Amino acid sequence: MNAYPLAAISFLLFALAAAGFLTCGNLVRMLMFLELMLNAANIAMVALGPQPASQAYALMLFAVAAAEAGVGLALIIALASTFRTLEAENIKELKG
Amino acid sequence: MLTAAVYLLGAGAALATLLMLFQRNPVKAAMLMLAALLCTAGIYLALSAQLLAALQVIVYAGAIMTLFIVAVTVTPQAWRDRPAPGRISRVLGLAAAAVILIELMKVSAGLKLVALGAGFTETGTLGIAKQLFGRFIFQFELLGLVLLASIVAAAALALKRRTNP
Numbered sequence: 001m002n003a004y005p006l007a008a009i010s011f012l013l014f015a016l017a018a019a020g021f022l023t024c025g026n027l028v029r030m031l032m033f034l035e036l037m038l039n040a041a042n043i044a045m046v047a048l049g050p051q052p053a054s055q056a057y058a059l060m061l062f063a064v065a066a067a068e069a070g071v072g073l074a075l076i077i078a079l080a081s082t083f084r085t086l087e088a089e090n091i092k093e094l095k096g
Numbered sequence: 097m098l099t100a101a102v103y104l105l106g107a108g109a110a111l112a113t114l115l116m117l118f119q120r121n122p123v124k125a126a127m128l129m130l131a132a133l134l135c136t137a138g139i140y141l142a143l144s145a146q147l148l149a150a151l152q153v154i155v156y157a158g159a160i161m162t163l164f165i166v167a168v169t170v171t172p173q174a175w176r177d178r179p180a181p182g183r184i185s186r187v188l189g190l191a192a193a194a195v196i197l198i199e200l201m202k203v204s205a206g207l208k209l210v211a212l213g214a215g216f217t218e219t220g221t222l223g224i225a226k227q228l229f230g231r232f233i234f235q236f237e238l239l240g241l242v243l244l245a246s247i248v249a250a251a252a253l254a255l256k257r258r259t260n261p
């Protein structure tokens with residue numbers, strides 16, 4: 001198998017997720033696309049890296065993704081209860 | 097056979113992500129994300145990363161998706177119908193993503209000459225564990241701190257919300 005198509009698949013997934021992240025304004029949806037971007041980077045690492053080492057690193061990235069989702073969603077829920085909105089455009093102050 | 101599986105699953109993941117872009121219902125968007133994550137698990141399996149495929153289903157498709165569904169359910173704001181974002185910002189976002197894709201493809205053109213090992217092999221957990229507890233021990237231990245910090249942060253945010261609504 002050639003390495004280029006595998007890289008192209010992960011780049012395509014990354015670009016699609018980036019498009020979603022940049023175009024939608026809903027915070028939960030933005031976090032979903034962020035996770036998909038991380039997922040695409042993971043695919044590139046597993047496909048193109050040296051085998052046991054890249055898989056070990058991908059495993060660590062899983063933990064980072066889980067931590068990111070946990071903190072991100074806690075923040076989003078806190079923001080939603082404070083501002084009564086999930087649209088990034090409507091959240092304009094950061095003072096707690 | 098394996099190559100065809102990788103292409104098919106990659107196309108499935110890309111299609112699910114594309115449909116997510118146009119899906120307005122948050123739960124349906126989460127289900128499409130689940131499809132993309134499961135396709136990714138299939139890609140891992142075809143790339144001989146069996147442990148990662150299992151962990152992808154457990155961690156991403158299980159734990160993280162549950163978190164998203166819970167977040168969507170407890171925030172009624174996510175359901176509220178809202179006007180579509182401005183046309184200019186949408187076009188700019190899509191253009192930026194297209195530029196990212198084109199540049200990535202251009203930069204990685206050298207990979208066309210690289211051939212990967214063909215065929216399905218078994219990657220044992222012993223090899224991964226040796227890497228985690230040998231070469232990457234510092235990163236791995238640091239990751240424990242990251243997880244601890246994220247748990248404390250999430251708990252602190254939730255407690256603050258409960259005491260000070």
